[in-house]
Each structure stands twice: as structure tokens, then as C-alpha cells.
Amino acid sequence: MWSASGFHIGTTVVFVVCSLNDICRALPGENVKLFADDTNLFILGVDVNTLNQKCNYCIETLNQWFIANRFHTNVDKTNVTVLPNTETNDICVKLSEIAITKVQHCR
Numbered sequence: 596m597w598s599a600s601g602f603h604i605g606t607t608v609v610f611v612v613c614s615l616n617d618i619c620r621a622l623p624g625e626n627v628k629l630f631a632d633d634t635n636l637f638i639l640g641v642d643v644n645t646l647n648q649k650c651n652y653c654i655e656t657l658n659q660w661f662i663a664n665r666f667h668t669n670v671d672k673t674n675v676t677v678l679p680n681t682e683t684n685d686i687c688v689k690l691s692e693i694a695i696t697k698v699q700h701c702r
Contacts, residue, residue, distance in 0.1 A: 621660035622653055643685040650675070650688045658690055674698045 618634065619627050626637040636653055640646025658668050668690060675688045675697050688695045 618657075618660060622656055625653060627657075647686050647688070650686065654688055654690050654695070670695065676700060 618629065619625075621627075622636070628635040628637070634657070636657065638646065638649050638653055640649050654673075661668050670690055670693050673690065673695050675686065675695050676699065677686050677697065686697065
């Protein structure tokens with residue numbers, strides 16, 4: 596089956612899968628997990644300040660990877676969960692100067 600733009604329908608799917616397979620190279624050493632169209636990033640830190648800096652660096656780096664690969668980060672659907680949530684007030688993750696919403700759990 597062919598799309599209106601002249602590409603075989605399966606070609607786009609293969610392209611997307613191939614593009615996403617190298618997302619881990621954007622953040623070597625970090626724990627990036629993919630499921631369908633969701634990207635999860637698990638970040639560890641020894642203290643709140645280090646964790647805050649690392650989170651902001653990683654989210655900005657991932658966003659640059661998305662832009663370079665013609666993907667879009669939907670800030671409205673992006674959340675941060677801090678475990679344990681004892682010091683969550685000190686964590687402020689931003690993407691393009693927009694604060695990312697902190698939640699207790701993700702769906």
C-alpha cells in the first residue's frame with residue numbers, strides 16, 4: 596500500500612524505529628527507556644543539587660536530539676517524578692525555560 600506522498604506505508608514505520616534506536620547515544624550512561632511513543636528517562640543523583648543539574652542537562656540534551664531528528668517534545672505531556680518524594684520542592688526541571696510539572700506517579 597502506498598501513501599499519498601508516494602512512499603510505501605511501511606517505510607515510515609521503519610524510519611521511525613531506526614531513528615529512535617540511537618536515542619540512547621544522545622545520553623550515554625543514562626537510563627533511557629522507550630515504549631511506543633513514550634520516552635522515559637531515569638536519573639540518579641547523590642544530592643538534590645546534583646540531581647537538579649543532571650535532570651536539566653539531560654532533558655535539554657534529549658530535546659536537542661528530538662529537534663535534530665525532527666521529533667517534538669510536548670511539554671504539556673512531560674512530567675517529573677522524584678523518588679522518594681521527600682525533597683521534591685528543591686527539584687526544578689525546565690525545558691526551554693518552561694517548568695516541567697512534578698507528579699507523584701505516571702500512568
